[in-house]
Amino acid sequence: xxxxxxxxxxxxxxxxxxxxxxxxxxxxxxxxxxxxxxxxxxxxxxxxxxxxxxxxxxxxxxxxxxxxxxxxxxxxxxxxxxxxxxxxxxxxxxxxxxxxxxxxxxxxxxx
Amino acid sequence: xxxxxxxxxxxxxxxxxxxxxxxxxxxxxxxxxxxxxxxxxxxxxxxxxxxxxxxxxxxxxxxxxxxxxxxxxxxxxxxxxxxxxxxxxxxxxxxxxxxxxxxxxxxxxxxxxxxxxxxxxxxxxxxxxxxxxxxxxxxxxxxxxxxxxxxxxxxxxxxxxxxxxxxxxxxxxxxxxxxxxxxxxxxxxxxxxxxxxxxxxxxxxxxxxxxxxxxxxxxxxxxxxxxxxxxxxxxxxxxxxxxxxxxxxxxxxxxxxxxxxxxxxxxxxxxxxxxxxxxxxxxxxxxxxxxxxxxxxxxxxxxxxxxxxxxxxxxxxxxxxxxxxxxxxxxxxxxxxxxxxxxxxxxxxxxxxxxxxxxxxxxxxxxxxxxxxxxxxxxxxxxxxxxxxxxxxxxxxxxxxxxxxxxxxxxxxxxxxxxxxxxxxxxxxxxxxxxxxxxxxxxxxxxxxxxxxxxxxxxxxxxxxxxxxxxxxxxxxxxxxxxxxxxxxxxxxxxxxxxxxxxxxxxxxxxxxxxxxxxxxxxxxxxxxxxxxxxxxxxxxxxxxxxxxxxxxxxxxxxxxxxxxxxxxxxxxx
Numbered sequence: 001x002x003x004x005x006x007x008x009x010x011x012x013x014x015x016x017x018x019x020x021x022x023x024x025x026x027x028x029x030x031x032x033x034x035x036x037x038x039x040x041x042x043x044x045x046x047x048x049x050x051x052x053x054x055x056x057x058x059x060x061x062x063x064x065x066x067x068x069x070x071x072x073x074x075x076x077x078x079x080x081x082x083x084x085x086x087x088x089x090x091x092x093x094x095x096x097x098x099x100x101x102x103x104x105x106x107x108x109x110x111x
Numbered sequence: 112x113x114x115x116x117x118x119x120x121x122x123x124x125x126x127x128x129x130x131x132x133x134x135x136x137x138x139x140x141x142x143x144x145x146x147x148x149x150x151x152x153x154x155x156x157x158x159x160x161x162x163x164x165x166x167x168x169x170x171x172x173x174x175x176x177x178x179x180x181x182x183x184x185x186x187x188x189x190x191x192x193x194x195x196x197x198x199x200x201x202x203x204x205x206x207x208x209x210x211x212x213x214x215x216x217x218x219x220x221x222x223x224x225x226x227x228x229x230x231x232x233x234x235x236x237x238x239x240x241x242x243x244x245x246x247x248x249x250x251x252x253x254x255x256x257x258x259x260x261x262x263x264x265x266x267x268x269x270x271x272x273x274x275x276x277x278x279x280x281x282x283x284x285x286x287x288x289x290x291x292x293x294x295x296x297x298x299x300x301x302x303x304x305x306x307x308x309x310x311x312x313x314x315x316x317x318x319x320x321x322x323x324x325x326x327x328x329x330x331x332x333x334x335x336x337x338x339x340x341x342x343x344x345x346x347x348x349x350x351x352x353x354x355x356x357x358x359x360x361x362x363x364x365x366x367x368x369x370x371x372x373x374x375x376x377x378x379x380x381x382x383x384x385x386x387x388x389x390x391x392x393x394x395x396x397x398x399x400x401x402x403x404x405x406x407x408x409x410x411x412x413x414x415x416x417x418x419x420x421x422x423x424x425x426x427x428x429x430x431x432x433x434x435x436x437x438x439x440x441x442x443x444x445x446x447x448x449x450x451x452x453x454x455x456x457x458x459x460x461x462x463x464x465x466x467x468x469x470x471x472x473x474x475x476x477x478x479x480x481x482x483x484x485x486x487x488x489x490x491x492x493x494x495x496x497x498x499x500x501x502x503x504x505x506x507x508x509x510x511x512x513x514x515x516x517x518x519x520x521x522x523x524x525x526x527x528x529x530x531x532x533x534x535x536x537x538x539x540x541x542x543x544x545x546x547x548x549x550x551x552x553x554x555x556x557x558x559x560x561x562x563x564x565x566x567x568x569x570x571x572x573x574x575x576x577x578x579x580x581x582x583x584x585x586x587x588x589x590x591x592x593x594x595x596x597x598x599x600x601x602x603x604x605x606x607x608x609x610x611x612x613x614x615x616x617x618x619x620x621x622x623x624x625x626x627x628x629x630x631x632x633x634x635x636x637x638x639x640x641x642x643x644x645x646x647x648x649x650x651x652x653x654x655x656x657x658x659x660x661x662x663x664x665x666x667x668x669x670x671x672x673x674x675x676x677x678x679x680x681x682x683x684x685x
Contacts, residue, residue, distance in 0.1 A: 002447075026166040026175040027329075027336050028272070028295060028611050040611065043326045046335050047367070047447045049177075050170035053252075064450045065326050068366045075450055084252055086442050088453055097453060101439055103253035104228045 002045045002062055003030075003052070004074060005037055009059035012036050021051035021060065053077045053084065061089070082106050128300040128544060130536055133161040133268065135523060136305035138275050138290055138341060140164035141172030142509055143498025144311035145258040146223075147516035152265040155524050160267045163292060163303060165274040165312075165614070166336065169259040172313055173334045173475075173499070174509075178251035179373060179443035182508040183213070184221050186241045190214030193245070197506045200403045202640050203659060204354070205478060206503030208485050208680060213507050216514035221247065223513065227257040242377035252443045272296050272610075276340055276617050277543040278308070278348040278494065279536070286493035286531035287348065291543040295610035300544040306493070306530045307523040311516065313499040314359075314473030314480070315339025317563065317618070318626050320571035320578070322368065322469050330447075332361045332368045332468040339472060341500040342480065343621035346628060351482040351490040351665045353502040353676075355625075356632035356645050358470035359477030360581060362408045364424075365464035369445035371424065374437065374463060379428045382411075382465070384419040408467050409642035412580050415466075427461035434459060467643065469577050472625055475499035475507055477644070482663055487519035490665075493531050495519040503661075547617060549603070556604040559615045566619070569594045570626055574633065575646060584649040588634045595630065599623045631673045632662050660685060 012035040013019035019037050022030045026048060029040045037059075039045065052060045052075075061076035072091045077084055082104045088097040135151050137144045140162040151160045164171060185193055193214040198205050221239070225231050232240035232248035239247040262269065275292035279302065289304035316333040329335045346352060362371050374380060384390050394410045395402055402410070411422045429437065441448050452460050474480030480502030481489045489496050497515035504511065523530070570576060573591035575583035602620055607613040638654035639646050660675040661682065675685040 023271075024167045024170045026171045026334070028166060028614065044329050044335075046175070046329050046331070048170070048175040049446050050175050054170070062447060062450075064367070064447065067323075067325060067327050069451065069454075071450065071454060073450055073453070075446055077446075084442075086446070086449075088449060099439060099442060101252065101442060102230045102250055104257060105230050106228065 002042060002047055002065055003039050004061050004063055005039065006059045006061070007036050009057050010036050011057050013056070020054050020056060024050050024054055026050060049077060053079055128302055128541060129294075131161065131270075131301065131303040133303060133305045134158040134307070135160045135520075136290060136303050136308045137162045138308065138310050139172070139312035139500075140168035140262070140269065141311060141313055141498065142174055142258070143512040143516045144309075145262050146513045147309055147311060147497060147520050148262050148267040149265055150517050150520040151524070152267055154520065156266070161303065161305070162262070162267060162269045163273045163275050163290065163301070164269060164271050165340070167271040168262060168269055169256050171255070172337065174255040174258070175334065176445060177443045178249070178254055178509060179440045180242065180246050180248050181221055181224065181510050182246045182372070183217055183506060183510045184239065184241070184245055184247045185214065185217050186239070186244055186247065188244060190217075193217070196245070197504075201357070201478065201505055202403070202653065204357070204640065204661065204678065205505060209483070209504040212485050212518060213504055213511045213514045216517060217510050220510040220513040220517075224249070224254070224510070227254070227261055229254050229257060246372070246376060248440070250443050270294075270301070273301055274340060274614050274617065276344055276547055276621070278344050278491075279304070279540050279543060280348065281531060281533065287491050288493060288531060288533035289536065289540075290344070291540065291547065293544075293547060293610070293613070295614050298610050298613070300547070302536050302540055302544065304533045304536050306527070306532060307495065308493060309495040309497060309519050309523070310341040310345065310481070310489075310500050311496075311498045312339070312341030313337040314471055314475065314477075315342060315622060315625050316471050317622050318472060318566070318570055318629065319469040319574075319576045320567035322466065322577050323366065327366075330366070330368050332363050332370070333471045333473060337499075338618035338621050339625045340618070340621050341496070342472065343624045345481055345489065345491070345494070345496070346624060346664075346666050348491060348494075349666060350494065351663050352628065353478070353480065353482040353661050353663045354632070355472055355479045355629045355664065356636045356662055357477050357479060357505075357641055358629070358644050359473045359479070360405075360408055360470050360643050361468040361476070362411060362465060363468050364448060365421070365466045367445070367447045367451055368468060369441060369448040371465055373440050373444065374424045374426065378433060378437070381425045382422065383425050384414040384422050386419055388419070390414050390419070390422070405641040405644050411465060412467060412643060416580060421464045421466070423462040423464045425462050467577055467581070470575070470581065470644070472629060473499055474502045474504070475512060476505060478502050478505040485518070486522035487515055488522065495523065548613070556606045557601065558606050559612065559619045562598065562602055562605060562619050563622070565598055566595070566623055566626060569598065574626075574630060580646075581643040582646045582648050583633065584647060585634060588630055592627070592630050592634075595623060595627050599627065628664055628671050631664060631671050635662050635673045635675075
C-alpha cells in the first residue's frame, strides 16, 4: 500500500459534495464511505502525491511498498500560500527531515 | 463498495443523455488542452470553449506529479539548431516542418509558464538557469493547479470526470463535429457538439507489462491513467496515425521509476556498470560522437546482458548542498524517490540503480501519434491534435505541447467561417453512446484487470517488452497479432460494476486497439532504426534504402492498414 490514510485525522471533507482527494485523484481511486476516505485499489496508485498535497486535514502520506523497501518512513506535504512544506517522518510520525519549497510566485500579473 | 452489476444497464438506459453544444471542444485537460483553452479564450473571448476531462483538471495527466524542468527551451540557440538536434537524435525520421513550427515558439511559451506564476530558477544575470543547452530549471510542483486556475479565470467551461471515447461525425461523414463519453460519477451519457474539435488526450501507457510487478505495477514513468483514448477514437473514426513503432522507452531509476535527467544533467555524477566502468564514455569513444537518447538506453541494457549489470548513477561525489538541491528538484517532480534517497536511518545513498521503463506510445518524447499538418489539422476535417497525442515531432515536451496548442487554436480561429457548422446532434449519434455501455455484462465476463494482464503478457513476451530487452522479430509479432485478435474478440463483454470500472473497461478496449496497431507498425518496419525503441532481431541493421520513411496507419473497412510515406513534404505514399 502506498497512500496511507490516517483515519483518525481524515474527516472525509463531509462539508463538501466530494472529499478533496476524491475530487482530484487523477486515477479516480479514492472514495468516501461513512465519512472517511478509502483507497479503491492500492496497486493502481501512481504515487503522484496530488491527494497528499491537497488534503486539508493532513491525513494522507505516502510510503514505499514493502516490495521495494522495508523502511516504513513516510513522506507527507502541507500546502502554504505560495510554498509547500515536505516532511519525511518515521513510523511514529516523528520528523526526520523537512523541506520548504516555493511553489508559486504571486504577482499582480497572475493574482 | 456496492456492486451495481445487475441493475446498471437498465439504470443507464433510463438516464437522460446530456447534450452539450459549444464552439471549440477540447478533449483532455492536460498541458496541451489547458493551454489551448487559455489561448482560445484570450484570442476569441466571444467563443464558447469547453474541456472534457477524464479526471479533474486541477491535478490530472502527466503534470499531476509536477515538473522540475522545461526540456525544450532554446538557450542561446535557434529553431534550426533545435531541429538539427531532434533529427539527429531520431536517426533522421522526423517531421522537420512540425519541429520548426514548435521551435519558433518555444521561448515565448516559457515566458507564459513564468507568467502563470511558476517559480523559475534564475542565474546571476537574471536569465533562466539551465542544466543543459535545451533544459531550464523550475519549481513546478504547482504547475498544474496554476494552469487550472488560469483556465477557470478566463471562463473556459470544464467538465471533469468525463472521459470521451468516440468522435461524432456529421450526417454525411464529411467532418468531425463532436464527441461522446460519460460522467464517471453519475453515469450520465454525454454528447458534445462543436464547430472545431481539438484532441489533447496524451499518449498511452499500460500497453506493456509494467517494469514493476504486483502491488507496484502502477509505478510507471508515463502517467498510468493515460490510456491513449484520443488515439483510439481517432483510429476508429478513420484518422491516419504515424510512427507507433517508435516506442518510447525511458531510462529511469529502478523501483520508483524517477527521471534520470534530474540526477545527471548539470551534476557531478557518473553513469557506471556494476564493475564501476563508465561505459557510456567508452561507447562514445568507439562511435566517435555523442550518443542519442535511445543509444544511452541501449548501452545500459547491453551492459546488463553482458553480465555487467546492474548499472547505476554514482552520486557519491555530490556535496551536501548539491545533494539537497537534488532532493528539492525531485520533490517537484517525483517525490517518492526521496524515501529511497534518504532511506533507512536517514543515511544518504551513494548510488542509484537505473534501468529501462516499459515501452509507451507517446508523441511528446517519442513521435507516435496523429498524422497532422503544420496547422495541427488531422486527416479528418474539423479535427485537430496537439501535445503528446500528435505525432511526428519528438522531444517537444511541455513547452512544445503549449506551442502546438497555440498553432491549432490560431488555425481554428483563422478559418472559423470555413469550418463545418454542425447541424445539431442527430438521433443516430446516441448509438455511439450505446457502444460505450455494452461491455457491462453481468454474467461470466472477464474483469478489465484480467484482460489488461493478458494484453501485457502478450505484448511483453512477443512484442519486445522490458524483460525481452525490447527485442522482437517477425514470427513473434505474428503470434502477438494472433493472440491479440482472439483477445479483442473476447472484450465485447467485460465486467463493470460502476462508473470507475466502466472507464477502466473502455481504457482496456482502447489499449488493445492501440497494441494491435502498434504490432502492424512494428512488423512493417523491417529494420532496427532506434535501438530498444524498435529492435528487430531478424533485421538488426538500419536500412536507409527501404526505411528512411514514415510508417503510417489507418483503419479501412474495419482493418488496420499500414503504409509508407516519404520523409519530405508532400510526404507522398510509397
